[in-house]
Each structure stands twice: as C-alpha cells, then as structure tokens.
Amino acid sequence: MSETPDSAERREQILGEVAEGLHAIFKETQRRALEAEDNDELVSLSGSLCKLARGVRQCLAMHAKLQRERLADEDSSAESRALTRFADVQDRKAAIARRVTRRFNEAWPDDDEEDENEVFNQRLESLNERLDDLAEDADFLELDPDVLIARLCEEFGLEPPQPLKPLGPATPDLIRGGTQAESETTRPLPHKANGHAPPADSS
Numbered sequence: 001m002s003e004t005p006d007s008a009e010r011r012e013q014i015l016g017e018v019a020e021g022l023h024a025i026f027k028e029t030q031r032r033a034l035e036a037e038d039n040d041e042l043v044s045l046s047g048s049l050c051k052l053a054r055g056v057r058q059c060l061a062m063h064a065k066l067q068r069e070r071l072a073d074e075d076s077s078a079e080s081r082a083l084t085r086f087a088d089v090q091d092r093k094a095a096i097a098r099r100v101t102r103r104f105n106e107a108w109p110d111d112d113e114e115d116e117n118e119v120f121n122q123r124l125e126s127l128n129e130r131l132d133d134l135a136e137d138a139d140f141l142e143l144d145p146d147v148l149i150a151r152l153c154e155e156f157g158l159e160p161p162q163p164l165k166p167l168g169p170a171t172p173d174l175i176r177g178g179t180q181a182e183s184e185t186t187r188p189l190p191h192k193a194n195g196h197a198p199p200a201d202s203s
Contacts, residue, residue, distance in 0.1 A: 008070040012063055019059035026052040088141055093131045099149050100127055103158045123156065130155065 029052060033045035104123055130152060134140055150160035 008066070008073075012066050012070065015059055015063045015066065019056055019063060022052055022056045022059060026056060085141070089135050092141060092145060093135055096145055096149055096152070097127060097131060099161060100152050100156075100158075103153055103161060104156075107158050127152065127156070 026049060029045055029048050033042055033049060036042040036045060101124065104120065104127075108120060108123075134148060137143075146160075146163035153160040
C-alpha cells in the first residue's frame with residue numbers, strides 16, 4: 001500500500017519529536033557533567049553525552065532524508081498532473097479548432113484568390129491565439145466545449161454549429177445512416193493546404 005502525504009508528514013513529525021527529546025536529555029546530561037564533583041561521574045556522563053549526540057545526529061539526518069523523499073514525491077506527482085493537464089488541454093484545443101475551422105470553410109468557401117486565402121489564414125491565426133488565451137483559464141477543461149465553440153463562432157461572426165450529443169441506444173435514424181452528431185464527428189474536416197481548399201468531389 002502506497003504511503004499517503006499525511007502519513008509521511010506524521011512520520012517526519014515523530015522522528016523530529018524523538019530528536020528534540022534526545023537533545024533535551026543531552027542538554028541535561030551536559031549540565032550534570034559540568035557540575036560533576038568526581039572524575040568517575042564526569043567520565044560516565046561524558047560517555048552518555050557522546051551516545052546522545054550520536055543519536056541526535058542520526059535522527060536529524062534521517063529526518064532530512066525523509067523530508068527530501070516526501071518533497072521529491074510531491075514534486076513528481078505535481079509534475080505528472082501538470083503534464084496530464086497539458087495533454088488534455090492540447091486535445092481540447094485541437095478538437096475545438098477542428099469544429100470552428102469547419103465553420104470557416106462552410107461560411108467562406110475558397111475561391112482560389114490570393115487575397116481571400118490570406119484573410120482565411122489570418123482568421124486561423126486569430127482562432128489559435130484565442131484558443132491559447134482561453135486555455136490559460138484554470139477552468140478551461142471544465143467548461144462545456146460546445147459553449148466555447150459557440151463563443152468563438154460568435155466572435156468571428158459565424159452561426160455556431162449544432163452541439164454534439166452523445167449517441168444513445170440504436171434508433172431508426174442511426175439505422176438509416178447515423179445521427180446528425182455521428183455524421184458531424186465522422187465527416188472528414190475540410191482543410192486548406194497553403195490556403196487552398198481541396199477540390200470538391202465530382203463523382
């Protein structure tokens with residue numbers, strides 16, 4: 001069973017208490033050694049001081065080691081969570097960009113004019129910049145992607161697409177060829193290479 005952060009901190013706390021207790025006894029033994037009236041008592045107390053000092057050093061070294069290990073585990077966990085969130089954010093941005101770009105293609109079909117292609121590419125660049133801004137919000141992954149898509153479409157003066165709804169059990173629509181949500185997710189995304197859309201299929 002893996003150790004929880006709370007149990008690791010408690011273990012450090014106990015070890016710290018042991019070190020403090022040994023240190024308190026060391027100080028008392030030291031006081032008595034300084035007040036010793038005969039040589040035998042001084043020798044005995046000096047031997048005890050050496051053992052106590054060694055115990056304090058060992059406790060402090062172990063405490064530092066446990067603390068380093070705990071902090072390293074916490075840093076590793078935090079880094080892992082950050083990497084996971086980064087990947088999720090990139091996936092969400094790509095999915096949103098695909099749907100908004102589809103609306104770009106539907107609203108502004110390519111006519112092979114250089115000026116129009118430049119405008120289209122500028123819109124794509126603006127879209128990516130807006131997505132970068134939105135992704136910086138802490139709740140980016142918690143927001144409904146359809147809401148974000150609608151917001152972006154409205155910013156670019158476009159009618160938002162219909163929200164994608166999860167497919168339920170088989171229905172007559174699905175049997176006849178799929179629901180609107182299914183066709184929306186499976187239809188290939190129009191794209192522009194160097195600003196040009198692929199020619200329409202004449203077959």
